[in-house]
Amino acid sequence: MADAFATITQRRMTGGLRIDGLDGKNIHIDPGPGALVRTYQFGLNPLKLDAVLVSHSHTDHYSDAEVLIEAMTRGMTRRKGSLMGSKSVIEGYKQFGPCISKYHLSKPDVSVLNPDKTAKLDNIKIKGTKTVHGDPTAVGFNLKTKDFSISYTSDTEYFEGLYKYHEGADVLVASVIRPKNERIRGHMCTEDFITLVNEVSPKFAIMTHLGMKMLMNDAKGEANIVKEKTGVNTVAAFDGMKINLSNFVSRQKTLYE
Template sequence: MKLTILGYWGGYPINNEGTSSYLVESEGFHLLIDAGSASLISLENHLDPLELDAVILSHYHHDHVADIGVLQFMRLLKRKNNGEDRASLLPIHAHTENAAGFAALTLDRVSEGVAYKETDKLNIGPFEITFMRTLHPVPCFAMRIKEVKTEKILVYTADSGFLPDFVPFSEKADLLLADTNFFEGMEN
């Protein structure tokens, strides 16, 4: 399993660096976790965005989804093989607790919103993903991503204040990716 950090700032981009977005790859499968501001530009330094196999979103705040529309539009317009082939339909996995946000994930012949719930265990390519609701002003879910073949585990907290449940959720993780910032007065 390979993790590439495409953006990590919370709230807004800073100094030409984007907001939350991570590329996880295994066995030729490319999974984008969140798609914050400037993530598409950063992704292009590592992978043609047409080669993405799936996207998964923790929640719908702009610093985690700002480039979803841009990614959809690029996949609508850009073609492979000298302009002949359209990119495959891109599944975008997300929760449905924000109906308008979820509805925007489906774009005819470009992308399809695929719902998950906190209790689900998803199999996406070579990964098995489980969820934990975080402490955040809007519904947001941490992810425990297991590479099935190697049983390596990546835990992504997404946005959250501290929760004791993170301890068992992160147990035996090979890598804990804590997406956090500490603006004064917003420490939780």
């Protein structure tokens, strides 16, 4: 995923991320522009989705959500799958959203997630996590099974106590838009992520939603700095990145970025 300028220029693909095989479920998170096309490009099947998760009402996170809902529900012919998202995405909040039409809300199970509110996808617990972002209802997601947890910060600036929402995560995925200590409102920079990784102590960390400055200033090098300062294996996401998570769970899970 990428910031607004990277989205407009498509300097970085904006299809979001997909988790396949998590306790037998396939989940697409934050399907921005091109999510459907990229799904097919990287050999995945949108008809096999079990859930669509949308963190907030900014276009680069939700624009392909409705078409993925149509795929998940077999062209809106079946009551199937789950849709989980922030209040702005599902219901609308002030000038934000709603982002999903009443028609597309009619087939999946729908859950509005607030910080610390938990919904279930069979045996997977999905908890909303707090953010500080332009959309005041925006959430991240913590997905937890019996023996594995993956946490996604979505877009947020660093704040005291952020780590509490992601504690226990085996894999931490975070939007890190700027390099070094170049902070902007509503987003994290590399220095913020170093602090968060040290606090959460995941087994593996992924930097995504990389902004133009990050992309032009050696994102891989920034990830290496995080690794050096935290001791946690850290990577910067790239288009089409596929990570096998079998090192962190008892059976194979796969995350696509």
